[in-house]
Amino acid sequence: MSRRQPPRDEEEVVRELRAEAALSREEATLYLRLLREGRVPSSQRESAKGLLEKGMAIISGDGESVIPVHPRLGIANGYRTWREAMVREINQRRMRVDRLILELIPLYEAATEKNRGAEAAEQ
Numbered sequence: 527m528s529r530r531q532p533p534r535d536e537e538e539v540v541r542e543l544r545a546e547a548a549l550s551r552e553e554a555t556l557y558l559r560l561l562r563e564g565r566v567p568s569s570q571r572e573s574a575k576g577l578l579e580k581g582m583a584i585i586s587g588d589g590e591s592v593i594p595v596h597p598r599l600g601i602a603n604g605y606r607t608w609r610e611a612m613v614r615e616i617n618q619r620r621m622r623v624d625r626l627i628l629e630l631i632p633l634y635e636a637a638t639e640k641n642r643g644a645e646a647a648e649q
Contacts, residue, residue, distance in 0.1 A: 547601050548608040553577055560594035568592060580604040 543554035553576045574592045577583035581603030583592050
């Protein structure tokens with residue numbers, strides 16, 4: 527037995543898909559359309575590119591349609607894709623920060639050494 531609930535306001539669902547699944551407005555709207563209609567022609571593959579990359583849609587076996595992935599898997603795939611991108615960005619930022627630290631240490635050490643020399647000369 528299917529648990530069918532009346533859908534919420536579409537704009538509310540689009541907003542939530544954008545916020546929680548990191549979809550653009552167009553991707554969220556297309557994903558809802560795919561879920562409602564079950565497929566769109568492969569001629570719309572370009573507009574579905576983001577959903578395909580996020581694992582929220584696939585190309586049908588005959589190559590003639592874009593079809594949705596079940597929301598349980600599709601949204602989880604979208605989240606995983608977002609999470610991996612965030613982890614990559616965090617790691618890249620850490621490397622940039624480490625490089626900046628290494629660049630700034632000599633400045634700090636030179637100033638500290640200069641100040642020590644000035645203090646020793648005063649005594």
